[in-house]
Amino acid sequence: MPLRSRITGTGSYTPENVLTNLDLEKKVDTSDEWITERTGIKERRIVGDSETTSDLCLEASKRALQAADVKPADIELIIVATMSGDMPMPSTAALLQKKLHAINAAAFDLNAACSGFLFGLSTADNFIKAGTYRKILLVGADVMSKFIDWQDRSTCVLFGDGAGAVVLESSRGARGVISTHLFTDGNLWDFICLPGGGSQNPPSAKTMKDRLHFVKMKGNETFKVAVRTLEKLVVDTLKKNNLKLSELAMLIPHQANLRIIKATAERLNLPMNKVAINLDRYGNTSSASIPIALDEVVREGRIKKDDYILLEAFGAGLTWASALIKW
Numbered sequence: 001m002p003l004r005s006r007i008t009g010t011g012s013y014t015p016e017n018v019l020t021n022l023d024l025e026k027k028v029d030t031s032d033e034w035i036t037e038r039t040g041i042k043e044r045r046i047v048g049d050s051e052t053t054s055d056l057c058l059e060a061s062k063r064a065l066q067a068a069d070v071k072p073a074d075i076e077l078i079i080v081a082t083m084s085g086d087m088p089m090p091s092t093a094a095l096l097q098k099k100l101h102a103i104n105a106a107a108f109d110l111n112a113a114c115s116g117f118l119f120g121l122s123t124a125d126n127f128i129k130a131g132t133y134r135k136i137l138l139v140g141a142d143v144m145s146k147f148i149d150w151q152d153r154s155t156c157v158l159f160g161d162g163a164g165a166v167v168l169e170s171s172r173g174a175r176g177v178i179s180t181h182l183f184t185d186g187n188l189w190d191f192i193c194l195p196g197g198g199s200q201n202p203p204s205a206k207t208m209k210d211r212l213h214f215v216k217m218k219g220n221e222t223f224k225v226a227v228r229t230l231e232k233l234v235v236d237t238l239k240k241n242n243l244k245l246s247e248l249a250m251l252i253p254h255q256a257n258l259r260i261i262k263a264t265a266e267r268l269n270l271p272m273n274k275v276a277i278n279l280d281r282y283g284n285t286s287s288a289s290i291p292i293a294l295d296e297v298v299r300e301g302r303i304k305k306d307d308y309i310l311l312e313a314f315g316a317g318l319t320w321a322s323a324l325i326k327w
């Protein structure tokens with residue numbers, strides 16, 4: 001029997017503060033109608049002033065560890081997928097390791113923007129298949145609210161804050177992560193970027209004045225690439241595993257825009273009751289969106305032992321990725 005990584009526990013956490021579309025109407029020139037029609041988002045969660053990315057990671061991780069019945073000290077590796085960590089260094093994973101008292105775990109961050117959780121899943125899966133680690137905590141977390149321009153209506157309505165976590169354990173048998181598929185097209189790096197604060201534009205009064213420390217997005221161009229790419233991604237992932245679409249119990253897509261998700265489902269001819277949706281309540285939580293959605297469908301009992309589920313994501317880089325899991 002092959003060595004596989006199996007998700008033995010899921011957990012998620014979103015901040016208490018709710019920001020509705022009606023609240024946003026008071027901040028920028030937008031409307032609940034525009035946001036609902038163009039994105040499907042009704043509200044999102046926003047961290048409190050002192051709440052950090054590692055705080056969200058901690059709560060999601062505790063829930064995942066409890067569900068898996070695994071103690072923090074038994075975790076050998078922590079990967080946090082994020083692009084909005086507590087600070088550029090040390091890693092948010094190191095801060096989480098401290099807060100969680102996961103004293104035996106090595107820890108690092110990984111950044112593939114909204115595809116980060118699936119890049120992390122692939123990394124963790126390969127560590128487990130290689131026999132390097134047997135118990136890994138993988139978290140996807142982002143505090144986008146601190147990195148979006150609250151004066152830019154084209155981006156500030158889209159994002160929210162949150163974290164989702166899974167515990168992966170090595171196991172022999174048919175169940176677990178079956179395959180992961182990662183892609184990047186750096187030529188399209190400027191479709192979604194946060195240009196300030198790195199070595200290209202180090203922080204300065206000018207970068208602050210030019211608002212370079214906020215997310216910039218070519219929304220419409222990104223939308224078109226996303227719809228084209230995601231359908232092919234799902235088809236190719238199924239084909240690689242000799243699986244028919246009808247054998248899929250659930251599709252868990254990155255929650256960026258309901259129109260992208262619906263267009264993908266329509267092109268595939270996949271009924272929407274097999275698609276996990278939560279962006280109406282959380283908006284786009286970037287690296288956290290897939291693990292939060294996964295945690296919800298698991299806790300709602302919508303996926304059962306031996307079900308095939310497919311996870312797919314798309315984000316800055318541009319990056320896109322998928323994972324097929326036998327639950």
Ligand code: COA
Nearest residue numbers: 030031034038114153154157219220222223256257314315
């Ligand atoms: N409220 C009201 N009007 C808004 C608005 C808002 N919040 N944001 C933009 N508009 C306006 C624009 O100014 C534009 O007006 P104009 O026609 O007078 O110039 C109009 O709405 C249409 O803008 P456009 O950007 O073409 O809208 P869209 O239908 O493409 O929807 C997004 C915008 C961002 C919702 C959509 O493009 C999208 O979801 N893109 C992909 C995001 C994504 O997948 N990212 C990857 C993961 S992070």
